[in-house]
Amino acid sequence: MPGILHFPAFPEGVPTHPLIIIDYALLKAGDEREIDRLWQGATELGFWYLKNHGIDDEIDAMFDLGAQTLALPLDKKMPYHYQEDGSSFGYKSIGSCVIDEKGTRDTTESIDVSQDDVLAYPIKVHQAYPATIGAGIESIVRPFVAKSMDINFHLLGIMDGKLGLPKGTLASLCTPEEHSGSTLRLIRNPPATTPSAQTFVGAHTDFGALTILHNRLGGLQVLVPGQEDWQYVKPLEGHAICNIGDALNIFSGGIMRSNIHRVVPSPKEQAKLERLSLVFFTRPSFTVPMRALTEHSTTVAEAVAKAPAEKFDTGVTAGEWLARRMRSIRATQFKDSETLKAGFKGTEDIAL
Numbered sequence: 001m002p003g004i005l006h007f008p009a010f011p012e013g014v015p016t017h018p019l020i021i022i023d024y025a026l027l028k029a030g031d032e033r034e035i036d037r038l039w040q041g042a043t044e045l046g047f048w049y050l051k052n053h054g055i056d057d058e059i060d061a062m063f064d065l066g067a068q069t070l071a072l073p074l075d076k077k078m079p080y081h082y083q084e085d086g087s088s089f090g091y092k093s094i095g096s097c098v099i100d101e102k103g104t105r106d107t108t109e110s111i112d113v114s115q116d117d118v119l120a121y122p123i124k125v126h127q128a129y130p131a132t133i134g135a136g137i138e139s140i141v142r143p144f145v146a147k148s149m150d151i152n153f154h155l156l157g158i159m160d161g162k163l164g165l166p167k168g169t170l171a172s173l174c175t176p177e178e179h180s181g182s183t184l185r186l187i188r189n190p191p192a193t194t195p196s197a198q199t200f201v202g203a204h205t206d207f208g209a210l211t212i213l214h215n216r217l218g219g220l221q222v223l224v225p226g227q228e229d230w231q232y233v234k235p236l237e238g239h240a241i242c243n244i245g246d247a248l249n250i251f252s253g254g255i256m257r258s259n260i261h262r263v264v265p266s267p268k269e270q271a272k273l274e275r276l277s278l279v280f281f282t283r284p285s286f287t288v289p290m291r292a293l294t295e296h297s298t299t300v301a302e303a304v305a306k307a308p309a310e311k312f313d314t315g316v317t318a319g320e321w322l323a324r325r326m327r328s329i330r331a332t333q334f335k336d337s338e339t340l341k342a343g344f345k346g347t348e349d350i351a352l
């Protein structure tokens with residue numbers, strides 16, 4: 001699949017939110033001004049564009065392999081469907097999750113390939129995958145995962161510095177040496193041209209630490225603090241979209257922002273096309289407690305001291321946090337809006 005420039009342009013006249021653009025090459029070079037700008041992105045909205053990340057080829061190849069996998073007939077995908085236990089690894093069929101408090105079923109199909117499974121392949125750690133994934137493991141999947149991990153770990157290192165944490169703290173909480181929910185995800189939605197076309201992915205904060213997203217078509221929207229209306233994030237050629245998830249919000253005592261976002265049909269002409277997006281989620285190891293790192297940083301301790309008691313000490317591990325949120329949106333689990341809201345709750349500071 002070719003890059004953004006081969007798709008119909010993102011249309012004029014729709015509300016967009018210009019994210020701060022961070023230059024990864026400058027971050028790697030230790031540029032202090034760029035490091036400050038990254039911190040601004042991580043703390044103000046919790047979303048930023050990342051350019052010069054150097055992984056365009058790996059992204060293109062992963063898009064192609066993901067598209068090829070999702071294009072398999074249903075009977076070649078269903079044996080790899082993800083489980084009811086709150087894991088998201090494997091294939092997710094259309095309609096198996098809900099997108100709102102009414103229990104509306106989604107139109108989204110996706111496949112999550114666990115980082116643990118990719119690194120250990122051909123040993124299965126969590127889940128088996130369609131044969132296309134195995135066929136592309138060395139040439140496509142592993143390079144994409146390795147480079148995505150490099151980027152996220154570099155960003156986590158910068159965040160250690162900004163929070164006054166000992167070097168390597170955040171990376172150690174997400175270490176690939178322990179099992180985690182870290183995963184790549186390829187999402188597919190059919191064209192959505194009818195006026196009744198519904199939301200693709202309901203409003204949410206991300207469940208893990210740090211997300212890198214690759215979009216070719218519009219559809220991703222953010223709810224900017226203090227504003228009433230959702231705004232599109234325009235895909236830009238060669239720019240990834242990064243965002244903070246619940247774990248970094250909690251570890252930092254709320255200093256980093258895990259912002260609400262959702263995916264709706266692509267705007268105007270773009271809605272005529274199938275929408276594919278590619279995501280890489282770095283999540284903490286399953287056993288890591290979801291609590292602020294107060295004992296490792298006075299900056300975090302001071303932030304927590306200003307917050308209501310218990311806000312940043314959830315009493316659960318990252319594995320439990322992820323499983324609760326995943327389970328709550330499974331269509332088979334849906335009971336009523338209150339149960340969904342309680343089960344799906346993330347670190348958003350407004351009602352979803």
Ligand SMILES: O=C(O)CCC(=O)C(=O)O
Pocket residue numbers: 185187201206213215219220261262263277278279
């Ligand atoms: O498809 C997208 O643009 C974003 C998907 C997303 O937010 C997610 O999977 O958490």
Ligand SMILES: [Fe+2]
Pocket residue numbers: 204205206261
């Ligand atoms: Fe998300």
